[in-house]
Amino acid sequence: MTETTPRFDWTRDEIAALYEAPLDTLLGKALGVKAENWADGKVQKSQLLSIKTGGCAEDCGYCSQSAHFDTGLKAEKLMPLEDVVAEAKRAKAGGADRFCMGAAWRELKDRDVPKVAAMISAVKAEGLETCVTLGMLKPEQANALKAAGLDYYNHNLDTSPEYYDTVVSTRTYDDRLETLSYCREAGINLCVGGILGMGESREDRIGLIHELSKLKPHPESVPINMLVPIKGTPLGESPPISVVEMARAIAVCRIVFPKSWVRLSAGREGMTEEGQALCMLAGANSIFVGDRLLTTDNPGETRDDALLKAMGFEHASREETATPARKTTLIGA
Numbered sequence: 001m002t003e004t005t006p007r008f009d010w011t012r013d014e015i016a017a018l019y020e021a022p023l024d025t026l027l028g029k030a031l032g033v034k035a036e037n038w039a040d041g042k043v044q045k046s047q048l049l050s051i052k053t054g055g056c057a058e059d060c061g062y063c064s065q066s067a068h069f070d071t072g073l074k075a076e077k078l079m080p081l082e083d084v085v086a087e088a089k090r091a092k093a094g095g096a097d098r099f100c101m102g103a104a105w106r107e108l109k110d111r112d113v114p115k116v117a118a119m120i121s122a123v124k125a126e127g128l129e130t131c132v133t134l135g136m137l138k139p140e141q142a143n144a145l146k147a148a149g150l151d152y153y154n155h156n157l158d159t160s161p162e163y164y165d166t167v168v169s170t171r172t173y174d175d176r177l178e179t180l181s182y183c184r185e186a187g188i189n190l191c192v193g194g195i196l197g198m199g200e201s202r203e204d205r206i207g208l209i210h211e212l213s214k215l216k217p218h219p220e221s222v223p224i225n226m227l228v229p230i231k232g233t234p235l236g237e238s239p240p241i242s243v244v245e246m247a248r249a250i251a252v253c254r255i256v257f258p259k260s261w262v263r264l265s266a267g268r269e270g271m272t273e274e275g276q277a278l279c280m281l282a283g284a285n286s287i288f289v290g291d292r293l294l295t296t297d298n299p300g301e302t303r304d305d306a307l308l309k310a311m312g313f314e315h316a317s318r319e320e321t322a323t324p325a326r327k328t329t330l331i332g333a
Contacts, residue, residue, distance in 0.1 A: 004036045004258045010213040016206045018252045023244065030251035030283040033258045042316040043308060044098070044261055044286040046131070047091035051119065052078045052103035058135070060158070060168045061234035062198055062227055065104040071232040078103065081118055088123045094301050095315050096289055099123050100131035100154065100191075106170070107136040117148035124149035131191055136171070137179045142186035152221060153183040154191040160207025163200045167235070180215065192219040193265070196249055197227035197241035205249055213256050221286065222253050222260050226267025243275035247282040254283025261286040273307050280311065 018026060055075030059068040067075070088099045101119060108116070120130050131152035132145065145153070158164065161173050180190055192215065194208045212222065226246055229236045246267075253262045263286035264279045271279075289304055308314070 004033055006218050006257065006259055008214065008216045008218075010210060010256060012206060012210045015210050015213070015252060015256065016203075018255060019202065019206050019209075019248055023248070026248060026251045027282055030254040031281070033255050034283050034285065037258045038285055039316070041311075041313045042285065043280070043313050044263075044316045045096045045289045046098040046100055046263070046286060047094070047096035048100040048102060048288050049079075049084065049087050049091075050104070051084055051101045051116075052076065052105065054104055056104035056135075057106040058168060058170045060170075062167065062195060062230065062236075063233065064230040066233070069232050069234070071230055075104075078112065078115060081115070081122060084119045085122045085126070088126050088128055091289075092126055092128055094289060096128070097316070098129040098131055098152070099126075100133070100152075100288075102133045102154075103135070105135040108134040108138075108141050110141070113141055113144050117144055120145060120148040120150050124151075133191075135179075136175055137182050139182045139185065142182040142188060146186040146188050150188055152189045152191045153180075154221075154223070155179050155183070156193050156195070156223070156225075157208060157211055158194050159198060159200050160204040161211060162207060163198075163204040166200075167198060189221070190215070190219040191221040191223060193221075193223035193225065193253075193263070195225040195227050195266070196246060197238055197267075198235050199238040202245070205245075206252075209249070209252055209256060212253075218257050218260050220260055221263060222257050223263040223265040223286075224250050224253060224284070225265040226270070228266050228270070243271055243278060246275075247278045250279050250284050251282040263287060273303075273310065276307055277311055280313070285316075 053076045054065045054073045055067050056065045057067060059066055064071040064073050091099050123130050129151045130149060131154055132150060133154035155176055157176055158167055164173050180192060183190060192212060196205060212219065226241060227238060229238060250262055262284050264284040265288055268276055289301060
């Protein structure tokens with residue numbers, strides 16, 4: 001028997017054995033875990049807005065917003081508060097329960113803390129969960145964001161420690177883990193995942209999940225992104241990853257993180273409806289809605305509604321996103 005409560009002692013070999021299992025066996029286990037912890041046929045909807053676009057000092061090899069690469073993206077200033085609130089209202093009207101705000105910064109500057117805090121408080125007042133991704137933080141900044149009402153901080157590990165230097169050189173793996181620790185100490189939920197399809201090996205994908213499994217407690221939200229290749233970036237010519245490989249990663253995450261939202265994130269625009277359905281059947285129970293993510297396209301409300309209707313899935317209510325229907329029974333190994 002395998003307990004569905006979170007484990008923090010997963011070995012890399014155990015995760016590899018899951019990842020490399022026959023697909024039907026893997027998906028069967030993942031769906032068993034999902035059924036024991038989450039309401040049937042429910043999908044949480046988040047929406048993402050770029051509140052400060054371009055000009056980032058980091059050299060993340062996948063990113064259109066890096067100042068190191070010529071991607072044709074123009075750097076912009078921080079959005080005015082009233083514009084952010086207007087977008088949050090539109091997101092809520094479109095069915096989103098969580099509103100995520102991203103700024104293309106290496107790190108949050110003290111001078112910008114009051115502005116971002118005001119955005120968090122205003123979005124929270126609209127009845128939405130709040131999430132931000134702002135780069136590296138200091139402890140006092142994390143505390144200020146929490147005081148403003150922040151629910152989630154997104155700070156992905158991106159890939160395995162072994163492959164990380166191929167992706168970015170301006171920020172270390174330990175830098176990322178340090179920011180996550182500051183958020184935890186401030187009482188902020190974590191949204192932490194990675195990107196698949198950056199030229200990494202399957203072993204690196206396994207390594208990413210293993211690193212995430214060591215975070216205690218586990219991230220409350222685990223986004224799994226498919227690389228959206230951007231012309232002008234070092235990783236823009238990476239060979240595409242298959243949807244089946246994406247489904248494998250999502251299924252393993254569902255098993256390893258039984259109490260976490262597993263989000264099918266970037267890359268859905270390039271998937272067929274059947275490919276997205278496979279990833280949801282593998283255990284993903286959250287998506288980004290809207291027609292844009294930060295700087296890339298997303299399927300949009302009409303296509304998302306059609307997909308969810310075809311699958312018989314429903315939007316998870318605000319109450320369900322705050323307190324999912326979770327169980328504590330055991331399932332067969």
